[in-house]
Amino acid sequence: MKDIYILGIESSCDETSFSIVKNGIEEIATVISSQIDIHKDYGGVVPEIASRAHVKNVTFVLEECLLKAHMTMNDIDFIAVCNGPGLIGSLLVGLETAKTLAWLYHKPLIPVHHIAGHIYANNLVKRLSFPLLSLVISGGHTELIYMEKDYSFIKLGGTLDDAVGECYDKVGKVVGIDYPAGPMIDKLAHLGEITYQLPIPLNDNSYNFSFSGLKSAVINLVHNEEQKGNSINKENLCASFQHAVIESLSKKMIKAINDYHIKNLILAGGVSANLGIREKVGDICESMGISYTFPNIKYCTDNAAMIATAGYYAYLAGHVADYSLNGKSSMELE
Ligand code: KG4
Ligand code: ZN
Numbered sequence: 001m002k003d004i005y006i007l008g009i010e011s012s013c014d015e016t017s018f019s020i021v022k023n024g025i026e027e028i029a030t031v032i033s034s035q036i037d038i039h040k041d042y043g044g045v046v047p048e049i050a051s052r053a054h055v056k057n058v059t060f061v062l063e064e065c066l067l068k069a070h071m072t073m074n075d076i077d078f079i080a081v082c083n084g085p086g087l088i089g090s091l092l093v094g095l096e097t098a099k100t101l102a103w104l105y106h107k108p109l110i111p112v113h114h115i116a117g118h119i120y121a122n123n124l125v126k127r128l129s130f131p132l133l134s135l136v137i138s139g140g141h142t143e144l145i146y147m148e149k150d151y152s153f154i155k156l157g158g159t160l161d162d163a164v165g166e167c168y169d170k171v172g173k174v175v176g177i178d179y180p181a182g183p184m185i186d187k188l189a190h191l192g193e194i195t196y197q198l199p200i201p202l203n204d205n206s207y208n209f210s211f212s213g214l215k216s217a218v219i220n221l222v223h224n225e226e227q228k229g230n231s232i233n234k235e236n237l238c239a240s241f242q243h244a245v246i247e248s249l250s251k252k253m254i255k256a257i258n259d260y261h262i263k264n265l266i267l268a269g270g271v272s273a274n275l276g277i278r279e280k281v282g283d284i285c286e287s288m289g290i291s292y293t294f295p296n297i298k299y300c301t302d303n304a305a306m307i308a309t310a311g312y313y314a315y316l317a318g319h320v321a322d323y324s325l326n327g328k329s330s331m332e333l334e
Contacts, residue, residue: 003022005075007076008080009097010082010303010304011086013302014090017304018065018304019308020071020076021311023312024313025123025309036179050087050090051092054090055093058093062097077108079110080312081095083113091328110314115269118138119268120310126293128266131264132263133260134266135272139166140166143157150317151316152317153334156260164271170215185242191239193239197240198214198240199213245277253281263291265290266295272294
């Protein structure tokens with residue numbers, strides 16, 4: 001069978017990225033231009049600044065990716081682009097680039113849901129096995145997704161308010177950790193002990209999550225201690241916070257594993273780089289006799305390799321778009 005080369009494009013938030021993936025499984029070249037340094041001073045991503053930075057970067061990142069792969073656009077079979085969910089101005093930059101390339105070089109245009117991309121980042125580590133359960137934990141999403149086969153998604157539950165990554169970033173702000181705070185909180189948590197009493201969010205029998213109460217509990221705790229003139233032990237606070245997050249995620253995950261007789265589990269999204277979460281999820285899967293895969297650390301956060309990989313399976317499932325394809329800031333994974 002002829003090899004298929006997919007060009008993936010990701011620009012939904014603050015990373016401009018292009019990647020070339022062969023047959024949905026083998027990464028040829030990936031380039032990621034991150035805007036973290038630009039947004040750091042604002043404590044989060046500023047949408048208007050993000051779109052402008054994508055416009056500035058997009059041609060250079062594409063050129064670098066093709067150079068790295070020793071390929072030209074003529075070697076590409078089709079173009080996969082993330083068309084949502086995400087920041088609309090940012091999405092449109094990647095989308096217009098994809099449409100222009102598809103028209104100019106007569107290539108099929110494949111729309112890819114951002115979360116499908118995060119899920120398929122695992123396919124670059126090990127071919128997905130079905131049926132599977134994906135715990136999606138990112139800056140914008142916290143969801144349990146059940147998949148019976150490739151590119152078929154059933155949402156079992158999700159967050160009712162803040163996403164888990166958003167919660168890490170907001171807690172980071174209160175304790176003086178730069179955006180994105182997740183990696184540093186994870187590091188400090190490993191140095192501390194669980195000494196602060198924090199609520200386990202939405203400790204019920206559903207598949208849903210809630211993180212705004214936990215965030216408020218941390219903010220109130222810090223303010224109360226400050227008012228009393230007490231100093232906060234950052235390591236212990238991070239350990240206590242991370243413990244509450246892990247308890248909430250694992251309780252819902254175990255319920256879904258049991259209810260759906262799951263044999264394969266994957267993590268997806270930026271927060272799946274978290275070592276505490278990986279450790280706990282690995283332990284749970286081993287004790288339950290389940291096979292599990294985590295994405296490569298460098299492809300936990302946004303990148304185009306995951307979009308190209310997902311794009312291959314989206315194409316096989318018949319998802320081909322015309323030039324009216326538009327970006328969507330919110331969009332269900334179906
Ligand atoms: O998946 P992603 O790039 O963005 C969305 O699609 O939403 O995830 C970014 C999020 C940020 O909130 C960041 O703080 C979090 O992932 N993150 C982490 C870790 N590394 C990144 N959170 C916890 N622990 C980490 N090690
Ligand atoms: Zn993402």
